[in-house]
Amino acid sequence: MKSFNELERQCLCSFEQAGPYWHLWTPEDHPIVFPDELAFMAGMNILALCAKMFPDVTIITFQLMTNHLHLTVAGPREAIEGMMARFIKSLFKYLRTRGLLLDRARFRPSVRQITSLQDLRNVIIYNNRNGYVVSPDETPMSYRWGANSCFFNPSVKERFRESRSTLSVREKRLYARTHDADGITDIITIDGYASPLSFCAIAFGERLFRCASHYFRELSRNIESQKAIAEEIGEKIFYADDELFSVLTGLSKKKYGQMSVALLPAQAKQELANILHYDYNAGNKQIIRMLKLDPRIVASLFPERY
Known part of the structure; x- marks a missing residue:
């Protein structure tokens, strides 16, 4: 078994072989862009086609949310901006055929350069946790x-290897809104939309982590790094119950010398409720579950969110 230092050197070597790296995101206060499953499927297919049309761009990971998106990419900034311009143009043309008229200018992505291996890991994790914490x-x-x-995820990779479905020429023209995509033949589809394994550098992204357990620890425990990214890019970040519980026990021990939140007096619980609400965007139902507070007390503290 390789030592920690050996594994870390391998990750750093992978990091240094590519780049420059970038985090792209669109405003989370934008109106709904993906109102239903068909729109999400179109978004996946359009992004796959655009990735193939811009081979200088490497998509490491991404997530489409109902009204915004995040991408972690590598490559020249000019090529990345060109790919995103094509993606947004094609997506909004498709949405227009569905009767959804949106202002394309408001969906313009922001870009931040990623400067270190740990920074890149944090951004990958930030991207990959969006859907499930919301x-x-x-x-x-x-x-x-x-x-x-x-x-x-071996099961997803096995399904990808077994799939023989691809985008038809008609589908490529429907989604890309151009004949430029006609010659793209290597996009494998699963359940009717492009598999990210067709157009993302998943294996490369995995090599940036020491092992699977390292990746999943970062996904579930590196909470403060995720909070820092959200604050930097002006987003609200949300936490799953187990993540909030980890935060809560740490706060309880630090402020009151008590690991068991259940043993705290009511005043201390209300102080912690304020921290969870204002610093960690916890909803009222989460606060009630975490602190075992009376729902009426929580509603009086934060009436606008109950």
Whole structure:
């Protein structure tokens, strides 16, 4: 078995072989862009086609949310901006055929250069956790509209190897809105839309982590790094219950010398409720579950969110 230092050197070597790296995101206060499953499927197919039309761009991971998106990419900034311009143009043309008229200018992505291996890891994790922390019904492996479910997931890779479905010429023209995509033949589809394994550098993204357990630890425990990214790019970040519980026990021990939140007096619980609400965007139902507070007390503290 390789030592920690050996594994870390391998990750750093992979990091240094590519780049420059970038985090792209669109505003999370934008109106709904993907109103239903058909729109999400179109978004996946359009992004796949655009990735193939811009071979200088490497998509490491991404997620489409209902009204915004995140991508972690490598390559020349000019090529990346060209790919995104094509993606947005094709997507909004498709949405127009569905009767959804949106202002394309408002969906313009922001770009931040990623400067280190750990920074890149943090951004990959930030991308891959978006869907499941927003919806309590999702997991890191179940959210479909991104590359998140492909990371360290043998079953997804097996389905990809077994699939023989591809986008037809008619579908490529429908989604790309151009004949330029006619010659693209290597996009494998699963369940009717492009598999990220067809157009994302999943294996490369995995090599940036020491092993699968390292990746999943970062996904579920590196909470403060995710909070820092959200603050830097002006987004709200949401946490799953187990993540909030980890934050809560740490706060309880630091402020009150008590690991067990259940043993805290009511005043201390209300102080922690304020921290969870204002610093960690916890909803009222989460606060009630975490702190076992009376719902009426929580409603009086934060009436606008109950």
